Amino acid sequence: MTIVPRKTPMREQPPAERIRNFHEVPLGYTPEEAVQEAKRCLQCKRAPCIQGCPVNIKIPQFIRRIAEGDFRGAIRKIKEDNYLPAICGRVCPQEIQCEAVCTLGKKFEPVAIGRLERFAADWEYEAGVEIPPPGKPTGFRVAVVGSGPAGLTCAAELRRYGHEVTIFEALHEPGGVLVYGIPEFRLPKCIVTQEVENVRRLGVEIRLNVVVGRTVTVDELFADGFHAVFVGSGAGLPRFLEIPGESLVGVYSANEFLTRVNLMRAYLFPEYDTPIKVGRRVAVVGGGNVAMDAARTALRLGAEEVMVLYRRTEAEMPARAEEVHHAKEEGVEFHFLVNPVRFLGEDGVLRGVECVRMELGEPDASGRRRPIPIEGSNFTMEVDTAIIAIGNSPHPLIPRTTPGLEVSRQGTIVADDLGVTSREGVFAGGDIVTGAATVILAMGAGKRAAYAIDRYLREKYGRKGAG
Amino acid sequence: MAKILKTKEICTNIWEFIIEAPLIASKAQAGQFLILRLHERGERIPLTLADWDPEAGTVTLVVQAVGKSTREMVERFGEGDEIRDVVGPLGLPSEIKRYGTVVCVGGGVGIAPIYPIARALKAAGNGVVTIAGARRRDLLFWLDKLDAVSDELIVTTDDGSFGRKGLVTEPLRELLEAGRVDKIWAIGPAVMMKFCSLTASEFDVPIVVSLNPIMIDGTGMCGVCRVEVAGETKFACVDGPEFEGDKVNWDLFLARLAMYRDLEEKALEAYRATTEERL
Ligand SMILES: Cc1cc2nc3c(=O)[nH]c(=O)nc-3n(C[C@H](O)[C@H](O)[C@H](O)COP(=O)(O)OP(=O)(O)OC[C@H]3O[C@@H](n4cnc5c(N)ncnc54)[C@H](O)[C@@H]3O)c2cc1C
Ligand SMILES: Cc1cc2nc3c(=O)[nH]c(=O)nc-3n(C[C@H](O)[C@H](O)[C@H](O)COP(=O)(O)OP(=O)(O)OC[C@H]3O[C@@H](n4cnc5c(N)ncnc54)[C@H](O)[C@@H]3O)c2cc1C
Ligand code: SF4
Ligand code: SF4
Ligand code: FES
Numbered sequence: 001m002t003i004v005p006r007k008t009p010m011r012e013q014p015p016a017e018r019i020r021n022f023h024e025v026p027l028g029y030t031p032e033e034a035v036q037e038a039k040r041c042l043q044c045k046r047a048p049c050i051q052g053c054p055v056n057i058k059i060p061q062f063i064r065r066i067a068e069g070d071f072r073g074a075i076r077k078i079k080e081d082n083y084l085p086a087i088c089g090r091v092c093p094q095e096i097q098c099e100a101v102c103t104l105g106k107k108f109e110p111v112a113i114g115r116l117e118r119f120a121a122d123w124e125y126e127a128g129v130e131i132p133p134p135g136k137p138t139g140f141r142v143a144v145v146g147s148g149p150a151g152l153t154c155a156a157e158l159r160r161y162g163h164e165v166t167i168f169e170a171l172h173e174p175g176g177v178l179v180y181g182i183p184e185f186r187l188p189k190c191i192v193t194q195e196v197e198n199v200r201r202l203g204v205e206i207r208l209n210v211v212v213g214r215t216v217t218v219d220e221l222f223a224d225g226f227h228a229v230f231v232g233s234g235a236g237l238p239r240f241l242e243i244p245g246e247s248l249v250g251v252y253s254a255n256e257f258l259t260r261v262n263l264m265r266a267y268l269f270p271e272y273d274t275p276i277k278v279g280r281r282v283a284v285v286g287g288g289n290v291a292m293d294a295a296r297t298a299l300r301l302g303a304e305e306v307m308v309l310y311r312r313t314e315a316e317m318p319a320r321a322e323e324v325h326h327a328k329e330e331g332v333e334f335h336f337l338v339n340p341v342r343f344l345g346e347d348g349v350l351r352g353v354e355c356v357r358m359e360l361g362e363p364d365a366s367g368r369r370r371p372i373p374i375e376g377s378n379f380t381m382e383v384d385t386a387i388i389a390i391g392n393s394p395h396p397l398i399p400r401t402t403p404g405l406e407v408s409r410q411g412t413i414v415a416d417d418l419g420v421t422s423r424e425g426v427f428a429g430g431d432i433v434t435g436a437a438t439v440i441l442a443m444g445a446g447k448r449a450a451y452a453i454d455r456y457l458r459e460k461y462g463r464k465g466a467g
Numbered sequence: 468m469a470k471i472l473k474t475k476e477i478c479t480n481i482w483e484f485i486i487e488a489p490l491i492a493s494k495a496q497a498g499q500f501l502i503l504r505l506h507e508r509g510e511r512i513p514l515t516l517a518d519w520d521p522e523a524g525t526v527t528l529v530v531q532a533v534g535k536s537t538r539e540m541v542e543r544f545g546e547g548d549e550i551r552d553v554v555g556p557l558g559l560p561s562e563i564k565r566y567g568t569v570v571c572v573g574g575g576v577g578i579a580p581i582y583p584i585a586r587a588l589k590a591a592g593n594g595v596v597t598i599a600g601a602r603r604r605d606l607l608f609w610l611d612k613l614d615a616v617s618d619e620l621i622v623t624t625d626d627g628s629f630g631r632k633g634l635v636t637e638p639l640r641e642l643l644e645a646g647r648v649d650k651i652w653a654i655g656p657a658v659m660m661k662f663c664s665l666t667a668s669e670f671d672v673p674i675v676v677s678l679n680p681i682m683i684d685g686t687g688m689c690g691v692c693r694v695e696v697a698g699e700t701k702f703a704c705v706d707g708p709e710f711e712g713d714k715v716n717w718d719l720f721l722a723r724l725a726m727y728r729d730l731e732e733k734a735l736e737a738y739r740a741t742t743e744e745r746l
Pocket of ligand 2: 512537681731
């Protein structure tokens with residue numbers, strides 16, 4: 001067998017064109033390209049890639065089916081372990097997960113596992129999605145708080161066990177970060193809509209515009225006859241730098257900026273009612289996916305210059321490699337070892353940002369070298385928009401309104417690997433437990449919690465169920 | 468979806484809406500608000516819960532038509548129509564307890580949100596003096612409702628066309644000078660709340676204001692509603708909307724309120740054009 005050293009390239013919108021629209025950047029494989037790429041897989045016996053995937057997708061098996069042209073078989077195999085392959089194939093940080101440990105990757109480029117997963121999922125949408133039958137009705141009712149990847153996966157899985165499920169979502173559209181955070185050009189909203197539709201077709205009821213903790217409390221859900229509650233409320237609270245000038249007009253949290261554009265479709269203003277303003281020179285503070293999304297969105301809204309300010313170096317950036325690459329291609333400028341210390345304004349409006357240069361010191365708790373400010377190295381940059389993308393914290397509303405729910409110092413709900421919390425009948429998973437993490441980890445947590453909920457219900461009420 | 472049961476223009480350009488929202492009505496407390504989105508392309512607009520009836524499952528909103536969305540609401544949404552999304556109750560309730568004598572100041576459309584607060588304060592055993600102010604006589608409403616929950620009702624108009632001529636701060640100052648006041652609530656235009664706060668500070672009497680910054684989600688997720696209170700950043704939608712008025716950074720608040728003024732005008736123009744097409 002001859003080894004093909006490089007991944008089969010995926011067609012993309014050229015940079016000059018795509019920075020003027022919000023359409024998806026990578027265009028996907030054709031069936032021929034997918035088969036060609038699938039054939040690169042060595043079908044390793046001990047398949048390290050499976051261990052690299054947080055939900056242990058049977059990677060060689062689905063890839064073999066693609067190589068054989070059995071696309072239906074491939075997607076079935078993937079869906080044994082992952083409900084949202086069209087999403088994970090697009091947004092998983094493959095380079096530190098499945099593809100990081102691919103045998104082929106030791107000498108050459110790894111197999112493009114994510115792209116193949118995406119291909120199989122997109123193929124299924126064209127060909128028609130199979131909805132697995134729900135389990136035999138148990139009569140148990142479970143409430144799921146939040147419709148992000150954790151909540152959606154938990155709900156779908158609970159239906160397989162035969163429980164009745166209602167999702168309660170605070171916003172007017174389901175999907176969590178998938179709809180309000182990750183932009184259209186990286187994850188088209190129609191894909192999220194379809195995935196949500198599939199969850200509905202499984203028989204899950206989704207109630208929008210219900211803020212748990214305000215409209216109803218967790219205690220009231222139990223009083224209303226729910227037998228268990230899963231909390232997948234995410235880490236939606238934007239962090240600020242806590243430096244002077246942060247409330248000047250022109251300083252956004254990334255959440256505000258992205259919510260206006262994604263959830264409220266501000267890029268279609270005034271056809272849609274919610275406005276957005278982006279100036280000529282934009283500074284984005286941070287180095288993760290959120291920062292890349294904000295920077296690339298600002299470009300698409302017409303900013304002339306977009307600068308990412310990151311306090312460490314490129315090597316420490318937590319963003320997916322592909323997003324950094326795309327951002328560079330599109331002309332986003334990167335300023336490393338730089339940290340803002342003050343926003344400068346005139347009449348309440350942002351005019352510039354004062355920064356300090358940094359150097360890397362000893363590794364900190366996360367194992368990354370800690371950035372230290374270099375005294376006297378301050379300088380100012382003229383900007384009219386700044387977007388703070390330094391991370392999100394867990395939302396305190398549910399912990400605050402749910403007696404007996406243990407919370408960590410960071411504000412996350414304390415739960416074990418199966419989502420079991422300190423409060424009987426209440427389970428939790430996703431970003432609300434881990435702090436801001438990834439889509440696939442949130443899904444995995446939702447799935448394990450569904451298993452734990454099923455076990456809890458049967459142990460507590462007996463095998464026969466509630467009915 | 469929330470059905471509109473009743474609409475009525477209660478004074479020039481200010482409308483009362485009664486809508487079906489049983490979950491919100493069963494939970495509502497004075498000081499809280501909801502967010503609604505009229506239709507698929509609409510923005511999310513925060514409106515105070517001005518009244519509610521848990522038995523009937525309805526809430527009452529009072530809307531001043533100022534820009535695109537509020538105009539569209541009063542012009543194109545009538546009895547029997549459905550509002551696409553309604554979420555609430557949001558924000559922390561007013562801290563209602565027995566303070567002694569409380570002055571409730573409502574200015575302009577702020578007369579509506581002050582009503583349930585005055586009612587709750589009265590029910591909690593306070594002496595309630597309400598000051599309702601507007602620019603002109605035809606901008607006043609709900610005086611009978613306010614009267615029913617107040618020990619004393621003082622009405623002012625800028626031009627003297629009804630009640631006392633002058634600003635709400637004048638009777639407020641007189642009451643403070645008479646030394647009768649233990650606590651103040653003030654809701655209205657930002658400038659009015661600012662001057663009420665300055666007046667209250669002079670007499671060292673605590674004042675609560677209800678801030679109405681620009682909002683999107685209303686659940687603490689976006690941070691657009693941030694305000695500076697006592698030097699700290701707070702999110703009005705979850706930490707408020709009520710704050711101690713003497714500790715608010717008003718200049719910053721006013722600057723942030725005007726953030727989108729040019730685009731708001733553009734939205735209104737685009738809306739007007741569609742109205743003309745319809746005619
Ligand atoms: C801009 C951005 C880009 C990202 N890019 C990537 C990426 O490329 N790859 C990747 O793997 N990860 C990425 N992430 C992280 C990933 O999106 C999250 O880790 C994941 O969405 C967490 O899922 P979740 O279900 O726990 O929470 P969320 O997706 O946050 O969903 C929580 C849901 O709960 C709702 N909710 C909250 N409180 C309540 C309440 N009280 N009542 C009712 N509903 C409530 C919220 O409205 C929300 O819909 C990104 C995140 C952001 C913000
Ligand atoms: C917690 C809260 C409670 C509120 N309660 C009520 C209420 O009970 N009744 C009511 O009529 N309005 C209330 N508002 C204000 C209302 O939400 C805004 O008037 C509305 O969103 C304006 O939308 P628009 O598209 O019609 O106008 P826009 O086009 O957005 O604005 C038109 C004009 O109004 C000004 N404006 C915009 N937003 C506000 C605001 N938040 N406050 C004051 N002026 C503003 C703009 O600067 C502009 O000059 C409340 C706001 C908040 C945050
Ligand atoms: S879900 Fe993510 S980690 Fe798992 S195989 Fe797919 S792309 Fe790789
Ligand atoms: S490690 Fe790589 S080559 Fe081996 S089975 Fe997995 S994907 Fe194929
Ligand atoms: S409105 Fe978004 S955080 Fe308050």
